Amino acid sequence: MYFSSLLSLVLLTAPLTTARTLHARADTRDLYKAYAGSSKTYPGITHMGASIEGVSVSSSGEVYAVNQTHLMNLNTGTALHTASKSDTKAYFASSRVLRSGEILLGDAGNKKVLKISKDGKVSADPFVANGKWLQPNDMTLSADEKHLYLSGMNWGENLGDAWYAGISDPKKPSHQQIPTKNAGLYRTNGIELDANEWKLYITSAQNSESKNTIATKVYSIFLNPETMKPADGETWNLELDFHAVDGLEKQKLLAADMDLDGMRIDIMGNMFSTLNAYNRVVRWNVNDKTDTTVIKLATVERPTNLEFGGKDGTTLVVVGKCKKNNPDASEEVEKTRACVDEIPVEFPGRAFYALKHGAKPNEKCKAGKRRARMV
Numbered sequence: 001m002y003f004s005s006l007l008s009l010v011l012l013t014a015p016l017t018t019a020r021t022l023h024a025r026a027d028t029r030d031l032y033k034a035y036a037g038s039s040k041t042y043p044g045i046t047h048m049g050a051s052i053e054g055v056s057v058s059s060s061g062e063v064y065a066v067n068q069t070h071l072m073n074l075n076t077g078t079a080l081h082t083a084s085k086s087d088t089k090a091y092f093a094s095s096r097v098l099r100s101g102e103i104l105l106g107d108a109g110n111k112k113v114l115k116i117s118k119d120g121k122v123s124a125d126p127f128v129a130n131g132k133w134l135q136p137n138d139m140t141l142s143a144d145e146k147h148l149y150l151s152g153m154n155w156g157e158n159l160g161d162a163w164y165a166g167i168s169d170p171k172k173p174s175h176q177q178i179p180t181k182n183a184g185l186y187r188t189n190g191i192e193l194d195a196n197e198w199k200l201y202i203t204s205a206q207n208s209e210s211k212n213t214i215a216t217k218v219y220s221i222f223l224n225p226e227t228m229k230p231a232d233g234e235t236w237n238l239e240l241d242f243h244a245v246d247g248l249e250k251q252k253l254l255a256a257d258m259d260l261d262g263m264r265i266d267i268m269g270n271m272f273s274t275l276n277a278y279n280r281v282v283r284w285n286v287n288d289k290t291d292t293t294v295i296k297l298a299t300v301e302r303p304t305n306l307e308f309g310g311k312d313g314t315t316l317v318v319v320g321k322c323k324k325n326n327p328d329a330s331e332e333v334e335k336t337r338a339c340v341d342e343i344p345v346e347f348p349g350r351a352f353y354a355l356k357h358g359a360k361p362n363e364k365c366k367a368g369k370r371r372a373r374m375v
């Protein structure tokens with residue numbers, strides 16, 4: 001512990017960590033276009049409300065989302081699981097669909113993950129739980145479905161956490177905290193593996209005393225390929241400092257709730273991050289930070305989460321509160337509805353690919369003109 005905090009102190013003060021991100025520049029031309037998700041495609045969006053988040057995808061490309069009390073298949077409009085009325089602590093915040101069609105459902109309020117069967121029965125409650133977790137708020141799963149990574153936060157304390165859960169033997173899950181305190185990380189939120197599962201990415205937002213968001217960053221940590229956990233002494237590296245990206249409006253980034261929320265990666269290393277109060281999604285290439293694009297949204301305001309869905313996994317589905325489409329409507333009304341946008345993208349998402357192929361893309365994927373080609 002002492003060693004790792006000393007090491008992170010050195011990292012924090014090393015000019016190298018900021019120099020890496022200096023040349024990031026966001027392309028603000030409308031290279032990607034967001035469309036309103038139609039209520040025919042997503043009948044389940046209608047009543048989800050302001051707490052919508054935790055998007056996941058199934059192997060057929062159907063998209064699921066959660067709100068505080070419901071797990072919903074957005075494409076069918078079926079609520080698969082509902083928290084019991086007496087469970088006042090329930091706060092669903094994340095979901096991941098397995099190859100079997102079962103769904104891992106993250107309950108931040110009860111600090112546990114449940115397993116829900118295809119037809120909505122609770123098959124494990126808890127599936128995995130840990131009283132030391134701050135939440136979990138979001139989670140990501142390895143392609144072999146044996147390793148789960150979870151993030152949580154405590155807003156008031158300006159704190160976050162990251163955890164590993166080994167779930168190859170569901171009867172005996174193993175737990176390991178990946179320390180974020182003393183490593184320059186504050187409120188962690190979005191969490192994702194890179195396409196080849198060499199690294200774990202996590203977002204960090206820092207509050208000022210006056211509750212503005214004074215730092216919005218993404219960090220990564222290398223995983224030991226044998227254990228799929230960070231090796232002893234491994235520390236977080238700064239990947240992208242959004243305040244240092246040219247082309248993003250600096251003043252706006254300093255507003256309250258300017259958090260990176262959900263983030264998901266495609267099989268070629270394009271990470272799509274939701275910037276909550278900026279009302280935008282940012283695509284950044286994890287292999288080349290100069291390759292960054294800002295994407296405006298169509299109907300979603302305050303995007304919380306996103307995932308690649310659709311038949312070939314190339315429709316990025318973004319959820320959040322609705323934009324005020326009627327300027328006369330009271331803010332209150334519009335801000336309690338959930339909306340969904342679709343952004344057509346070039347390459348399928350990592351999670352979709354893993355569900356389809358049961359494997360990581362590895363070097364087998366070559367960038368084609370518009371689609372990845374598997375060799």
Ligand SMILES: *[C@@H]1O[C@H](CO)[C@@H](O)[C@H](O)[C@H]1NC(C)=O
Binds near residue numbers: 044047067
């Ligand atoms: C959550 O979603 C369900 C199903 O759509 C809905 O009935 C419920 O009102 C929503 N909760 C909130 C707080 O919006």
